[in-house]
Amino acid sequence: MSTFSVELRGRIGTLELDIRFESSAAITAVVGPNGAGKSTLLRVLAGAELAMQGKASAAGGTLFDSARSLWVPPEARRLGYLPQGLALFPHLNVLDNVAFGCAGDAQQRLSQAAMQLRSVEAEHLAERMPAQLSGGEAQRVALARALAAQPRALLLDEPLAALDVAHRRSTRAFLAALLRQNERPALLVSHDARDVRALAEHVVVLEHGKVIQQGSADELARAPASDFVAELLGTV
Amino acid sequence: MNEARSPQWAIALGGALLVLLVLPVATLVLTSSPAEVARGLAHPMTRTAIALSLRTTLLTLLILVLLGTPLALWLARARGRAKAWLQAAVELPIVLPPAVLGLALLMSFGRAGVFGRLLDTLGIALPFSTAAVIIAQLIVSAPFYVQTARVGFEAVDENLVLVARSLGASSFGAFRRITLPLASSAILTGAALAWARALGEFGATLLFAGSLAGRTQTLPLAIYGALEADISAARAIALVLCGIAFVLLVLLRMFAATGAR
Amino acid sequence: MHEKTHPEVDVLLSFAGSSALAAQVDQGGVGDVLATASEEHMQALTKGGHVKDAATFAYNQLVVAVPEGNPAKLESFEDLAKAKRIVLGAPNVPVGKYADELLERAAGTLGVKFRDAVIAHVVSREANVRMVLSKIELGEADAAIVYRTDIMQPGCKEANEPGVNPCERVHPIAIPEALSERATYPIAVLSHAGEPALARAFVDFVLSDEGQAVLTAHGFISARAATTEPVR
Numbered sequence: 001m002s003t004f005s006v007e008l009r010g011r012i013g014t015l016e017l018d019i020r021f022e023s024s025a026a027i028t029a030v031v032g033p034n035g036a037g038k039s040t041l042l043r044v045l046a047g048a049e050l051a052m053q054g055k056a057s058a059a060g061g062t063l064f065d066s067a068r069s070l071w072v073p074p075e076a077r078r079l080g081y082l083p084q085g086l087a088l089f090p091h092l093n094v095l096d097n098v099a100f101g102c103a104g105d106a107q108q109r110l111s112q113a114a115m116q117l118r119s120v121e122a123e124h125l126a127e128r129m130p131a132q133l134s135g136g137e138a139q140r141v142a143l144a145r146a147l148a149a150q151p152r153a154l155l156l157d158e159p160l161a162a163l164d165v166a167h168r169r170s171t172r173a174f175l176a177a178l179l180r181q182n183e184r185p186a187l188l189v190s191h192d193a194r195d196v197r198a199l200a201e202h203v204v205v206l207e208h209g210k211v212i213q214q215g216s217a218d219e220l221a222r223a224p225a226s227d228f229v230a231e232l233l234g235t236v
Numbered sequence: 237m238n239e240a241r242s243p244q245w246a247i248a249l250g251g252a253l254l255v256l257l258v259l260p261v262a263t264l265v266l267t268s269s270p271a272e273v274a275r276g277l278a279h280p281m282t283r284t285a286i287a288l289s290l291r292t293t294l295l296t297l298l299i300l301v302l303l304g305t306p307l308a309l310w311l312a313r314a315r316g317r318a319k320a321w322l323q324a325a326v327e328l329p330i331v332l333p334p335a336v337l338g339l340a341l342l343m344s345f346g347r348a349g350v351f352g353r354l355l356d357t358l359g360i361a362l363p364f365s366t367a368a369v370i371i372a373q374l375i376v377s378a379p380f381y382v383q384t385a386r387v388g389f390e391a392v393d394e395n396l397v398l399v400a401r402s403l404g405a406s407s408f409g410a411f412r413r414i415t416l417p418l419a420s421s422a423i424l425t426g427a428a429l430a431w432a433r434a435l436g437e438f439g440a441t442l443l444f445a446g447s448l449a450g451r452t453q454t455l456p457l458a459i460y461g462a463l464e465a466d467i468s469a470a471r472a473i474a475l476v477l478c479g480i481a482f483v484l485l486v487l488l489r490m491f492a493a494t495g496a497r
Numbered sequence: 498m499h500e501k502t503h504p505e506v507d508v509l510l511s512f513a514g515s516s517a518l519a520a521q522v523d524q525g526g527v528g529d530v531l532a533t534a535s536e537e538h539m540q541a542l543t544k545g546g547h548v549k550d551a552a553t554f555a556y557n558q559l560v561v562a563v564p565e566g567n568p569a570k571l572e573s574f575e576d577l578a579k580a581k582r583i584v585l586g587a588p589n590v591p592v593g594k595y596a597d598e599l600l601e602r603a604a605g606t607l608g609v610k611f612r613d614a615v616i617a618h619v620v621s622r623e624a625n626v627r628m629v630l631s632k633i634e635l636g637e638a639d640a641a642i643v644y645r646t647d648i649m650q651p652g653c654k655e656a657n658e659p660g661v662n663p664c665e666r667v668h669p670i671a672i673p674e675a676l677s678e679r680a681t682y683p684i685a686v687l688s689h690a691g692e693p694a695l696a697r698a699f700v701d702f703v704l705s706d707e708g709q710a711v712l713t714a715h716g717f718i719s720a721r722a723a724t725t726e727p728v729r
Binding site: 460 | 584622636
């Protein structure tokens with residue numbers, strides 16, 4: 001069964017998108033140069049209202065299908081979305097942020113949130129405001145928030161980009177462990193080869209809005225379809 | 237706090253305008269004796285006008301928040317030419333002279349007006365009614381609220397809304413729990429501005445609603461009417477309006493400050 | 498016309514409501530001659546020393562004004578109670594005050610119910626005659642009480658005269674002589690006039706035969722008239 005299946009056609013600003021790929025890997029990476037359309041892809045999958053044709057599904061659930069005039073609203077897609085910048089709600093503290101997507105009455109939601117924070121080793125941050133968190137801490141909180149809503153799959157946009165080098169390594173390891181432990185399929189956008197090699201089983205390369213190559217990291221390294229791929233994965 | 241000092245030429249030139257802005261009101265306040273003001277306030281016309289102004293402007297504000305907030309959201313999310321046209325439509329009352337507006341209202345809802353005739357058959361007569369006062373106030377104050385609220389909504393990162401919805405919030409739920417709290421200071425500021433504008437509305441009201449104590453004679457109309465006979469009553473009413481305006485300004489500063497937090 | 502006979506004189510006219518003008522003069526506004534619609538204001542200014550030798554230069558009379566088409570179908574003053582929307586001047590301006598006095602007197606001859614019905618149908622009390630008339634001209638009010646001069650134009654006839662071309666947009670209905678009092682208009686030279694001699698000459702012209710003829714042509718009643726004369 002495929003974890004992610006995408007057929008997307010449309011235009012964003014001056015970029016023409018024509019993205020077609022399928023993956024049955026647990027963790028799929030989407031790579032490409034700036035402006036290739038990676039973030040847009042994630043936003044469309046998360047449910048942003050952009051005029052797009054085609055169809056997409058994640059973890060077995062259809063997200064939209066323009067041929068059948070089907071468009072599932074974001075709140076029904078059950079996808080955990082972490083944009084660049086994480087989008088933590090600035091007016092709520094960490095605990096309330098994490099509890100946002102939980103079900104039940106106030107008490108149930110808060111206790112679920114506390115549990116989730118514990119699982120990412122961040123329960124000591126519960127009372128803090130997002131502005132007071134470091135990059136790594138915010139990352140964990142955002143993950144906890146996404147997981148607390150029991151999503152079917154995760155969409156991560158450059159999860160490690162905002163971290164400094166030292167933190168990046170430890171957080172990468174943490175993320176790898178967390179994703180494997182969770183058994184939820186994840187679609188990960190990154191421009192860092194180390195992320196790709198450490199995390200992804202299947203890699204999709206986007207350039208100028210089109211998929212130019214997909215496969216495992218090794219396959220791509222052996223036969224890169226473009227200079228970008230060669231540089232990214234060639235000799236690391 | 238270490239702040240750079242304002243340049244001298246800015247203070248000199250700006251100061252001239254500042255004096256013009258402050259002088260007339262300062263003169264009004266300083267040349268009034270408390271006894272005169274008290275007498276004017278005791279005048280039944282004044283108290284009727286205050287009650288009417290408060291009643292109508294608060295109702296206007298309520299309608300504005302209920303209908304203007306969604307409009308501001310619509311505007312905030314609109315793009316391209318649709319957005320430009322929508323904005324122009326909302327801003328129109330600002331550039332229209334109130335008398336023109338009053339005339340337009342009569343043409344539309346007056347007895348012989350385009351919609352007035354229809355309303356007449358339903359038994360609804362708008363001119364000379366308190367409802368007409370509220371309509372006039374609504375039109376002139378709406379741009380202030382809608383535009384300010386719109387700016388507030390636009391300042392809310394759309395990613396926040398998308399994430400909220402991906403976590404299970406409906407469109408209205410995300411608006412209520414994320415957009416609204418984050419734009420709250422803009423909304424309050426817009427409401428204060430709109431309220432001030434509605435309180436001061438004169439030209440359109442005079443033409444469309446007329447002037448009758450207790451029904452349509454708001455504070456500004458009362459000043460105009462009082463001028464004909466009792467200058468001290470006019471002064472007292474003017475000071476009441478000044479006082480309310482001052483309070484509103486203070487509130488505005490407070491809301492803006494909490495927003496900058 | 499005065500300008501024609503005295504070509505070196507430019508007569509500049511500044512119009513406003515009586516109290517606004519009185520306030521301006523009181524505050525030391527610039528001018529040479531003042532003519533008002535209110536004896537009271539002129540008396541106050543005379544007492545204050547701002548004007549000299551006030552004299553009556555014309556009279557005016559109140560009429561009921563109805564819009565074109567006479568929507569309330571008013572035929573006479575007694576029908577006024579039938580009008581659903583009546584506009585008057587504000588109680589503190591001359592035209593409003595005179596209307597109030599008129600209605601009080603009408604209570605005596607036509608009954609208290611008549612006066613009460615009329616007052617109940619008053620929907621607006623405007624700050625000046627122009628505003629009152631605009632409500633009539635726009636067709637928003639059924640009737641108003643204004644001065645004859647405001648609606649009289651050469652050639653106008655009464656609304657209830659059969660087969661005649663009425664005035665555009667506003668027609669008058671006469672008010673019984675017994676009820677309607679004349680409005681008295683004074684004119685005077687300002688004490689602080691810049692050109693006192695010329696001011697005097699102008700006032701004299703207004704009070705002369707020629708001046709009075711012009712006034713009566715526009716609906717005013719001549720200052721010479723000792724009793725109220727119907728104007729045709």
